[in-house]
């Protein structure tokens with residue numbers, strides 16, 4: 001079982017390599033893809049899912065394409081941008097597919113990311129859902145008694161609901177904070193220690209090796 | 223020595239609502255006390271004050287120590303409050319983390335934390351919930367996990383706000399067993415007279431922010447008293 005922090009580190013190194021690559025020759029693309037394959041196998045992520053997930057980049061790539069290809073046609077610069085973009089997207093997709101958000105945050109915490117950021121991410125994730133659920137409940141409650149008489153009225157109702165939502169969230173926030181204090185909260189979320197397996201080391205070393213390979217091939221091309 | 227005393231506890235909400243108007247009570251170690259009263263009588267408010275969530279006028283002491291902002295951190299682990307709404311109580315992402323939060327903050331080593339978590343979850347019949355997301359549980363499940371978060375702290379006094387609300391009959395019965403078996407003192411706000419009858423040794427009736435009756439569970443057999451306070 002891979003730990004999220006080694007996966008994060010590996011992908012960071014991998015993306016660093018991709019971004020730093022000045023020319024992106026075919027053999028190195030094959031190399032990068034091989035590393036991703038290695039990643040997918042070690043983390044038991046489905047390759048099909050990774051490819052699907054990487055499609056999130058299409059809109060961004062299209063924009064890049066339009067702005068860069070229109071003036072000069074598809075030259076080496078555009079090829080480089082698209083290639084790097086997609087390889088990086090593959091990397092992020094691989095991380096996203098193989099690790100759920102909660103474990104990812106845990107990993108970042110163990111990597112030593114600032115405490116404030118970790119708390120923000122943790123509670124955002126925990127309460128976003130609650131907030132959405134609260135809005136949905138209010139909406140349902142409204143729709144059961146409100147039959148859309150006039151636009152103007154609708155806006156006053158909406159205004160009321162937003163105010164109400166703010167109050168509810170605010171007061172809940174206070175109660176939850178006290179609930180945390182009652183259980184001894186002193187400003188730090190507890191860190192759970194984990195053990196690293198050989199797969200973790202392999203993965204990070206593999207990513208470093210990819211980066212190193214790039215470095216060597218840039219310094220002495222043949 | 224009483225475990226908890228409340229003297230002339232008075233609380234007015236910021237919007238001017240007088241929720242408690244001078245409550246006096248004492249709770250002794252090991253006692254199970256039922257707190258009865260109509261909706262809006264002030265039961266939840268009283269429990270929130272006793273746990274140090276709200277700051278009333280009057281005095282509250284726990285094991286002889288007066289409750290204040292300075293002493294809350296020291297008293298906090300001794301008093302476990304089960305909120306009426308479990309959404310106020312569960313704030314971590316997974317059930318394990320949430321139940322482990324308290325013991326971890328007590329500074330226990332990991333194996334003891336894990337032991338307490340699994341014990342507490344087993345007690346509320348949620349042993350296999352550990353990796354589930356707290357916000358995806360049903361209301362009754364949340365309530366049980368919320369109880370586990372408190373049991374894992376092993377406090378001396380449990381303040382339970384409607385512990386049986388939304389529980390199915392099986393879970394309710396199991397909960398009554400837990401309450402009866404735990405050695406800790408408890409103050410239990412409830413509308414469940416049958417539960418009070420079954421597990422409590424003493425009854426306090428609250429009406430409009432005042433204690434109007436305080437005595438043994440035999441009070442529940444006094445029909446005229448219950449009728450007078452509209453509890454039946």
Ligand SMILES: Nc1ncnc2c1ncn2[C@@H]1O[C@H](COP(=O)(O)OP(=O)(O)OP(=O)(O)O)[C@@H](O)[C@H]1O
Nearest residue numbers: 235237239241259260261262263264265266267268
């Ligand atoms: N946050 C608040 N702000 C203002 N008033 C409040 C607030 N919470 C409760 N109240 C009011 O204080 C009074 C006591 O409320 P409390 O929640 O303690 O009643 P309760 O006995 O727990 O009722 P229930 O049986 O419905 O849980 C009620 O009249 C209520 O409207």
Ligand SMILES: [Mg+2]
Nearest residue numbers: 265266267306
């Ligand atoms: Mg209440």
